[in-house]
Amino acid sequence: MIQRIQSIFLLLAGGSFASLFGLSFATSEKATAQFLADKVYNINDHLLLLILVCLAIVVSIGSIFLFKNRGLQLRMGYFSIILSILIPLLAIGLFYGEASSMMSTGEINDELGIYMPILSLLFSFLAVRFIGKDEKLVQSMDRLR
Numbered sequence: 001m002i003q004r005i006q007s008i009f010l011l012l013a014g015g016s017f018a019s020l021f022g023l024s025f026a027t028s029e030k031a032t033a034q035f036l037a038d039k040v041y042n043i044n045d046h047l048l049l050l051i052l053v054c055l056a057i058v059v060s061i062g063s064i065f066l067f068k069n070r071g072l073q074l075r076m077g078y079f080s081i082i083l084s085i086l087i088p089l090l091a092i093g094l095f096y097g098e099a100s101s102m103m104s105t106g107e108i109n110d111e112l113g114i115y116m117p118i119l120s121l122l123f124s125f126l127a128v129r130f131i132g133k134d135e136k137l138v139q140s141m142d143r144l145r
Contacts, residue, residue: 004134006073007064009127013080014060016120017087020053023113025091030107042113046094049087056083060124070135077128084121088114 024042043049063076091114 004067004130006077006127006130006134007067009123009130010060010064010077010080013084013120013123013127014057014064016116016123017053017056017060017083019116020087020113023116024111025114026095026108026110028108041091041095043091046091049091049094052083052087052090056080056087056120059083060120063127070131070138074128074131074135077124077131080124081121081128084117084124088117 020043024040026041028039028041030039043053059076060080063073063080066073066076
């Protein structure tokens, strides 16, 4: 049943993660720190961020096709939620560790990319909620047999 509502939410969560390849976390008017050498801070600036975003995309999109195994799909949804929280925390932590001196001058502007994991967190949460509802419905139908 690929047309279930949680499949749509998982696809939207994967799309939110994939949008990080085109959106930046922050921009600056000056090229300074390691992350802002090109005046743009995005996932390509650190290997760990790139790996986590690729993993989040694979987990979100891959869990769509686990519709026959709702338990595993539910666990992968929880993992997607964890990645949705971990990615912006890691991005902000790495950035503050490197460019803390620039933060006081106010030359750094946040961009839409830092908010996309929050959107994917919402979509992943909704997917987990509907997977749980689907599991309860199947269990109640099994009791009636």
